[in-house]
Amino acid sequence: xxxxxxxxxxxxxxxxxxxxxxxxxxxxxxxxxxxxxxxxxxxxxxxxxxxxxxxxxxxxxxxxxxxxxxxxxxxxxxxxxxxxxxxxxxxxxxxxxxxxxxxxxxxxxxxxxxxxxxxxxxxxxxxxxxxxxxxxxxxxxxxxxxxxxxxxxxxxxxxxxxxxxxxxxxxxxxxxxxxxxxxxxxxxxxxxxxxxxxxxxxxxxxxxxxxxxxxxxxxxxxxxxx
Amino acid sequence: xxxxxxxxxxxxxxxxxxxxxxxxxxxxxxxxxxxxxxxxxxxxxxxxxxxxxxxxxxxxxxxxxxxxxxxxxxxxxxxxxxxxxxxxxxxxxxxxxxxxxxxxxxxxxxxxxxxxxxxxxxxxx
Numbered sequence: 001x002x003x004x005x006x007x008x009x010x011x012x013x014x015x016x017x018x019x020x021x022x023x024x025x026x027x028x029x030x031x032x033x034x035x036x037x038x039x040x041x042x043x044x045x046x047x048x049x050x051x052x053x054x055x056x057x058x059x060x061x062x063x064x065x066x067x068x069x070x071x072x073x074x075x076x077x078x079x080x081x082x083x084x085x086x087x088x089x090x091x092x093x094x095x096x097x098x099x100x101x102x103x104x105x106x107x108x109x110x111x112x113x114x115x116x117x118x119x120x121x122x123x124x125x126x127x128x129x130x131x132x133x134x135x136x137x138x139x140x141x142x143x144x145x146x147x148x149x150x151x152x153x154x155x156x157x158x159x160x161x162x163x164x165x166x167x168x169x170x171x172x173x174x175x176x177x178x179x180x181x182x183x184x185x186x187x188x189x190x191x192x193x194x195x196x197x198x199x200x201x202x203x204x205x206x207x208x209x210x211x212x213x214x215x216x217x218x219x220x221x222x223x224x225x226x
Numbered sequence: 227x228x229x230x231x232x233x234x235x236x237x238x239x240x241x242x243x244x245x246x247x248x249x250x251x252x253x254x255x256x257x258x259x260x261x262x263x264x265x266x267x268x269x270x271x272x273x274x275x276x277x278x279x280x281x282x283x284x285x286x287x288x289x290x291x292x293x294x295x296x297x298x299x300x301x302x303x304x305x306x307x308x309x310x311x312x313x314x315x316x317x318x319x320x321x322x323x324x325x326x327x328x329x330x331x332x333x334x335x336x337x338x339x340x341x342x343x344x345x346x347x348x349x350x351x
Binding site for chain 1: 325326
């Protein structure tokens with residue numbers, strides 16, 4: 001049994017099976033609360049707890065998957081490049097919005113966490129929550145945060161954005177598709193952008209561009225703040 | 227290009243990103259530098275989309291699969307989170323709402339200001 005669970009193939013296969021199951025579920029039940037990654041993680045946690053297989057065994061293969069985050073991050077450039085015309089056309093408002101958003105996100109996390117008396121490790125792990133997971137993990141590591149807490153914060157942020165966007169758009173009468181897209185992409189990254197795509201093509205593209213610019217702006221803000 | 231060649235190109239840019247980031251006076255994540263570098267290489271047409279098309283599509287479409295392991299590692303953080311879960315959620319939720327409003331407001335303001343300055347230019351002519 002030990003040779004099986006300590007093989008890298010165990011962690012990799014369990015993760016892939018759980019992910020495929022997560023995709024299957026989200027295809028049947030569409031809800032902003034359900035996301036293949038969340039379902040898969042819950043399944044893996046449940047499996048490890050039930051069988052008593054230690055987390056270290058799972059991570060033997062898991063570490064291999066974590067290494068793939070790097071080339072995946074490099075490839076984010078491709079998705080932005082395919083929307084280059086929109087970026088050129090609305091360059092100034094996008095850069096202003098993403099920079100203000102990145103600063104607001106980090107600033108409000110620090111203030112709220114301090115007010116609630118949360119320990120530093122939680123604060124720095126939450127600080128990059130508004131950027132896409134790949135970038136957030138890197139910034140969290142830079143600040144000596146915990147990647148797993150950061151991924152949690154990123155997920156909560158994404159789901160909040162999707163659920164609240166329709167209400168906020170109505171409340172503040174935001175009709176401009178550019179503003180809708182940038183606000184969604186900046187405040188709630190990829191998950192928000194999926195919602196922006198539902199609102200329209202322009203919103204979706206603006207959301208995708210905003211993920212990239214907000215990621216860069218966040219690195220800048222973090223370099224200045226911490 | 228063949229998948230292996232595409233992958234090699236992506237990892238090469240990745241490595242170059244690490245080298246570039248290490249030259250900066252401030253701590254800068256290598257992966258984010260490689261993303262920026264890839265973007266510049268695409269802009270300058272040194273690399274064409276078709277040269278990395280299948281590999282980048284694979285990574286972009288399945289990125290979620292690579293983040294499952296860090297989430298599962300939350301099992302190690304239960305001690306830190308003890309009694310703080312509610313606050314953790316509250317900070318993330320409230321901050322996201324504030325960020326959305328601030329972003330939307332600043333984009334709106336920028337668009338209005340740009341329109342005004344253009345109108346002024348038009349009036350001056």
